[in-house]
Amino acid sequence: MSESEQKNTNAGSSEESKSEHKSRWFMRLRKGIQTSTSEKKEVPEGLWTKCPECNYICTTAELEENLFVCPKCNYHHRIGSKEYFEILFDDKKFTEHFDNIRSKDFLGFTDLKSYAKRLDEIYSKSDLKDSIRVASGKVNGQELIVACMDFSFIGGSLGSVMGEKISRAIDYAIKHKMAFMVISKSGGARMMESAFSLMQMAKTSAKLTQLSDAKLPYISLMTDPTFGGVSASFAMLGDLNIAEPGALIGFAGPRIIKETMRKELPKGFQRSEFLLDHGFLDFIVDRKTLKEKLATVIHLFKN
Numbered sequence: 001m002s003e004s005e006q007k008n009t010n011a012g013s014s015e016e017s018k019s020e021h022k023s024r025w026f027m028r029l030r031k032g033i034q035t036s037t038s039e040k041k042e043v044p045e046g047l048w049t050k051c052p053e054c055n056y057i058c059t060t061a062e063l064e065e066n067l068f069v070c071p072k073c074n075y076h077h078r079i080g081s082k083e084y085f086e087i088l089f090d091d092k093k094f095t096e097h098f099d100n101i102r103s104k105d106f107l108g109f110t111d112l113k114s115y116a117k118r119l120d121e122i123y124s125k126s127d128l129k130d131s132i133r134v135a136s137g138k139v140n141g142q143e144l145i146v147a148c149m150d151f152s153f154i155g156g157s158l159g160s161v162m163g164e165k166i167s168r169a170i171d172y173a174i175k176h177k178m179a180f181m182v183i184s185k186s187g188g189a190r191m192m193e194s195a196f197s198l199m200q201m202a203k204t205s206a207k208l209t210q211l212s213d214a215k216l217p218y219i220s221l222m223t224d225p226t227f228g229g230v231s232a233s234f235a236m237l238g239d240l241n242i243a244e245p246g247a248l249i250g251f252a253g254p255r256i257i258k259e260t261m262r263k264e265l266p267k268g269f270q271r272s273e274f275l276l277d278h279g280f281l282d283f284i285v286d287r288k289t290l291k292e293k294l295a296t297v298i299h300l301f302k303n
Contacts, residue, residue: 051075053246067287076244076287078224081133081148084183088146088291089137097134097145098168103161107194115192118154128153130161131186134169136178140295142302145173148183149230157190158229163200166234170207174214179298181219184235188228201233208237217301219294221285222249222272240282240297243272249280 049063050056053075063070067087068077086092102123105116122128131153136145147169149156166182173180189197211218220238222231224247232251235241243249250257250270258265268274275281285293 049077051077069287074245074286076224076246078151078185080150080152081135081183084148085133085135085137085146087287088139088144088294089135090140094135094137097136097172098165099129099133101161101164102129103159103193105192107192107196109192109194111192118192122153126152130165131156131159131190132162132165134165134172136172136176139291139298142295142298143176143178144181144294144298145169145176145178146181146183149185151185151187151225154190154192155188156184156186156230157188158186158197158200159190159193160196160200163203166200166204167207170211173211173216177214177216179217179219179301180211181221181294182234182238183221183223184226184230185223186226186228186230186235188230198229201229204234205237208234212239217298219297221290222247222281224248227251227253236280239301241280242283242285243275243281244287245272245284247272249275 047060048057049060051058051070051073053070054073056070056072058071063077068079068083069075070077085094103119105114105119107115109115128150131151132147132149134145134147136143138144147166149162170180172178189201191197208218217239218237219240219242220235222235222241222243224244226235226243226247226249228251231249248254248270249272252260254265254270257269266274272281272284276284
C-alpha cells in the first residue's frame with residue numbers, strides 16, 4: 001500500500017470514529033442519562049458557605065479555620081456560645097456552669113402559640129437550655145469566666161434565666177477573684193416573660209456594682225446584633241465596652257428610628273464603627289485577635 005493510500009485509510013478511520021462518537025452522544029441525549037437514583041451522589045448539606053456581605057463562597061471547613069470570619073471581606077459571621085468558648089479558652093478546655101437552669105412559662109403566655117410549646121420545641125431540637133451559657137477557663141493563662149448568648153434561642157432574648165445566670169456568674173467571679181466577661185448577641189427583652197424579663201435589667205446592673213466593689217474587671221463584648229434591654233443595661237456597663245467589626249448595636253432598630261424621626265439616618269448608623277467614633281465603645285476587636293487582646297487586658301487590670 002502506497003503512502004497516500006495509507007493516509008486516506010487513516011483519515012477514513014478517523015472520520016468513522018468521530019461519527020461513531022457523535023452517534024453515541026446523540027443516543028445518550030435522546031435516552032437521557034441512565035444513572036440510577038441510588039447511584040447518584042448528593043452534595044452534603046452545609047459543605048459550602050456564602051458570605052452575606054460580599055457573596056464570597058468557601059467551604060464551611062475553611063470558614064471555621066478562619067474563626068468564622070470571611071477570608072475575603074472580613075465579615076464576622078454570627079456564631080454561638082460553643083464556638084466562642086472554643087476560640088477563647090486555652091486548648092478548647094472550659095467548665096460550664098449553671099447548665100441545670102431552664103426557662104419556665106410561669107405566666108401561661110400565649111401569642112401565635114404558647115410559650116411553653118415554644119420552649120418544648122427548642123429543647124427537643126437543641127442542647128441549649130436557654131439563651132445564654134456560662135463557662136470558665138484560661139485565656140492565654142489568664143483566668144476568665146464568660147457568659148455568652150445564643151441568638152438561636154428565641155433571638156438571644158433577656159429572660160429570668162439569663163439574669164440569674166449572669167448574677168451567679170458574677171458571684172463565682174467574686175468568690176474566685178476572676179475577671180468577668182459577657183458576650184452579647186440579643187434582640188432584647190423576652191416579651192413572653194413580661195415584667196419578669198424587664199426586672200433582669202436592674203438585677204444584673206446591681207450585681208455588676210458588687211463586682212466593681214470587689215475591684216474585679218468586667219468586659220462587655222457586643223456582637224451582631226445587640227439591642228433592646230440588653231444594650232440598655234449590662235451590655236453598656238463594662239469597664240471596657242468593646243465590639244466586633246460591623247456589629248449592629250442600639251436600643252431600637254434602625255427601621256423603627258427612621259419611621260419615628262421621618263428622615264434619613266447617617267451612613268453606617270448603629271454599626272460598631274459609628275459607635276466608636278461617637279464615644280460609645282473603647283475599641284473594636286477582630287475575632288482573630290480577640291483572645292490575645294483579652295489576655296493582655298486582664299493582665300493589665302490585675303496589675
